[in-house]
Amino acid sequence: MSAVATTIPIPEVRGVLRLWRRHPNVIIGAAMLAIAVIAAVAAPWLGTVDPQMIAPFNRLETPGAEFWFGGDLVGRDVYSRTVYGARVSLAVGLGVAIGGILFGLIVGLLSGFVRWVDQVLMRVMDGLMAIPSILLAVALISLTGASLQNVIIAISIAEVPRVARLVRSVVLSLKEQPYVEAAITSGTPFVLILLRHVLPNTLAPLLVQGTYIFASAVLTEAILSFIGAGTPPSTPSWGNIIAEGRTVFSIAPHIVLFPGLALSFTVLGVNLLGDGLRDIFDPRYVSRT
Amino acid sequence: MTAVLTVEDLAKHFIVGGGVVDRVFGKKAQVVRAVDGVSFGIAEGETLGLVGESGCGKSTVGRSILRLLDPTRGKVELDGQDISRTSRRALRPLRQYLQVVFQDPFSSLNPRRTVGQSVAEPIANYGLAKDAALRTQLEDLFKRVGLRADQIDRYPHEFSGGQRQRIGIARALGTRPKLIVLDEPVSALDVSVQAQVINLLVDLQQEFGVAYLFIAHDLAVVEHISARVAVMYLGKIVEIADKKSLFESPRHPYTKALLSAVPSADPDAASQRIVLQGDIPSPTNPPSGCRFRSRCPIAQAICASEEPPLTTQATGHKTACHFAQSGPLVTSPPTAADQIGR
Numbered sequence: 001m002s003a004v005a006t007t008i009p010i011p012e013v014r015g016v017l018r019l020w021r022r023h024p025n026v027i028i029g030a031a032m033l034a035i036a037v038i039a040a041v042a043a044p045w046l047g048t049v050d051p052q053m054i055a056p057f058n059r060l061e062t063p064g065a066e067f068w069f070g071g072d073l074v075g076r077d078v079y080s081r082t083v084y085g086a087r088v089s090l091a092v093g094l095g096v097a098i099g100g101i102l103f104g105l106i107v108g109l110l111s112g113f114v115r116w117v118d119q120v121l122m123r124v125m126d127g128l129m130a131i132p133s134i135l136l137a138v139a140l141i142s143l144t145g146a147s148l149q150n151v152i153i154a155i156s157i158a159e160v161p162r163v164a165r166l167v168r169s170v171v172l173s174l175k176e177q178p179y180v181e182a183a184i185t186s187g188t189p190f191v192l193i194l195l196r197h198v199l200p201n202t203l204a205p206l207l208v209q210g211t212y213i214f215a216s217a218v219l220t221e222a223i224l225s226f227i228g229a230g231t232p233p234s235t236p237s238w239g240n241i242i243a244e245g246r247t248v249f250s251i252a253p254h255i256v257l258f259p260g261l262a263l264s265f266t267v268l269g270v271n272l273l274g275d276g277l278r279d280i281f282d283p284r285y286v287s288r289t
Numbered sequence: 290m291t292a293v294l295t296v297e298d299l300a301k302h303f304i305v306g307g308g309v310v311d312r313v314f315g316k317k318a319q320v321v322r323a324v325d326g327v328s329f330g331i332a333e334g335e336t337l338g339l340v341g342e343s344g345c346g347k348s349t350v351g352r353s354i355l356r357l358l359d360p361t362r363g364k365v366e367l368d369g370q371d372i373s374r375t376s377r378r379a380l381r382p383l384r385q386y387l388q389v390v391f392q393d394p395f396s397s398l399n400p401r402r403t404v405g406q407s408v409a410e411p412i413a414n415y416g417l418a419k420d421a422a423l424r425t426q427l428e429d430l431f432k433r434v435g436l437r438a439d440q441i442d443r444y445p446h447e448f449s450g451g452q453r454q455r456i457g458i459a460r461a462l463g464t465r466p467k468l469i470v471l472d473e474p475v476s477a478l479d480v481s482v483q484a485q486v487i488n489l490l491v492d493l494q495q496e497f498g499v500a501y502l503f504i505a506h507d508l509a510v511v512e513h514i515s516a517r518v519a520v521m522y523l524g525k526i527v528e529i530a531d532k533k534s535l536f537e538s539p540r541h542p543y544t545k546a547l548l549s550a551v552p553s554a555d556p557d558a559a560s561q562r563i564v565l566q567g568d569i570p571s572p573t574n575p576p577s578g579c580r581f582r583s584r585c586p587i588a589q590a591i592c593a594s595e596e597p598p599l600t601t602q603a604t605g606h607k608t609a610c611h612f613a614q615s616g617p618l619v620t621s622p623p624t625a626a627d628q629i630g631r
Binding site: 179188 | 355357381382387388389391392393396397398399402407410414415457460464
């Protein structure tokens with residue numbers, strides 16, 4: 001059995017095909033996220049014009065061959081604004097996922113290993129969790145002023161407790177694992193136990209959690225922009241495009257529709273990816289071939 | 290023979306509850322006396338079997354010796370050095386001589402590391418071998434525990450339970466320890482594999498001169514490997530003796546009951562099974578006096594008021610019972626002669 005596994009390499013194509021059969025969610029989700037990323041990165045080359053260019057003649061223009069998604073209140077091209085808006089959403093999603101996981105990891109590891117720190121940190125985290133994340137973000141932004149950076153920091157702070165709790169629970173269960181205890185009695189220094197035996201085993205659940213954080217951060221950013229507490233109006237984001245289109249929704253629904261669709265598409269893609277990854281990492285789904 | 294390990298009055302109490310919520314509702318913290326004053330010694334190259342029902346505290350004894358738990362009181366001397374209060378940092382160099390093999394062969398190896406990496410970890414920690422020398426030592430260790438050198442770079446999931454336990458034993462032997470705590474090392478294995486692993490442990494002991502603290506609940510397994518056997522009940526040692534003396538002439542009623550439960554291979558042997566009534570009492574609230582009295586068939590009034598000390602009955606045979614006697618368990622009230630005899 002083992003001889004076969006080590007001598008015959010599995011071709012890449014077959015690997016993807018197998019993944020498609022077993023976990024189609026991963027492929028679909030990854031493809032949807034890839035489309036959003038490509039749109040964000042390649043925005044200038046996707047037939048867009050300056051998203052801030054005001055053209056009064058095109059006010060509330062309906063979608064057509066020239067203006068794919070139509071024009072907004074002041075005649076800006078909704079298609080260009082939606083494509084450029086992906087940059088803000090994805091930057092916020094990625095930034096929050098990285099920031100939240102990094103700080104959550106530190107807090108979680110500390111409270112998982114150091115008892116008195118646990119008491120203090122977890123009460124603080126409970127307090128943070130008790131405040132709705134959007135309210136917390138609005139409060140933080142009103143203190144610091146709206147900018148992309150501040151939005152990322154504000155949403156990250158709201159996400160830290162969830163990550164910290166996840167990491168803490170994984171650490172607490174790993175600490176009881178005989179192989180970690182064997183490492184202790186083998187004289188392995190604490191830092192090495194952390195790096196060798198604990199961290200690698202927290203990565204899988206963290207990656208899954210990261211996708212959920214990403215999705216919820218994209219949504220939170222849109223909500224913040226919608227209520228005017230997010231990205232400044234000078235930068236198009238899906239939230240503020242929808243907010244501006246809201247007033248004329250009954251006569252020009254396309255202004256709200258297209259950024260709304262983009263938002264749903266991205267969040268759905270990331271969530272599908274996360275669900276698929278969770279299935280892959282879940283030991284109950286592990287197939288022994 | 291000098292003692293490699295001396296345990297004196299070792300106790301480990303756990304505090305359960307007593308959190309903020311419990312305090313609000315007026316619930317007091319409870320003390321679980323998992324181990325409550327245990328003393329024994331292990332000589333160089335000797336095997337002491339430690340047996341008892343689940344929940345009697347035998348694993349807690351092992352974990353306290355290994356300092357995976359900090360003992361509440363008592364002394365643990367490894368090679369004459371007290372390690373029960375040593376700081377974790379000062380303990381590290383001493384751990385080289387004190388290793389462990391756990392019960393569950395599946396969770397005792399990190400699934401993300403090759404078995405070679407796992408076995409090499411303690412050796413590398415103490416700088417005992419490096420690079421090529423380390424590899425040679427790994428190959429040697431693998432061969433000695435009955436595995437092939439070409440299996441070093443495989444992952445744990447490619448091995449069976451028995452093979453993994455051999456890997457765990459190889460890891461414990463790497464630093465040339467003086468004592469290995471074997472915490473039910475064969476309980477999770479098939480009977481046929483159990484015998485192989487036990488025989489391997491016996492061979493390795495002769496080869497390396499290592500002492501074992503063999504924790505188990507299976508008397509048959511203990512009988513094969515141990516030189517001396519200690520029987521634990523509810524956090525205390527009730528009887529400790531040379532193997533022969535304990536198995537042939539047990540004196541404590543609990544030991545007698547345990548031995549009567551071991552199936553005999555001889556169909557004609559008169560089986561006089563002593564079935565203990567009730568469950569093992571809670572260690573949060575052990576019975577007064579003798580802890581075994583609530584289930585003891587020969588308990589008397591004195592058993593409730595006075596705790597029997599662990600006294601020497603014969604050479605190398607200690608029993609903690611007011612009415613300790615060899616021979617079959619007599620449930621009739623003990624005579625005055627029995628009491629004088631103790």
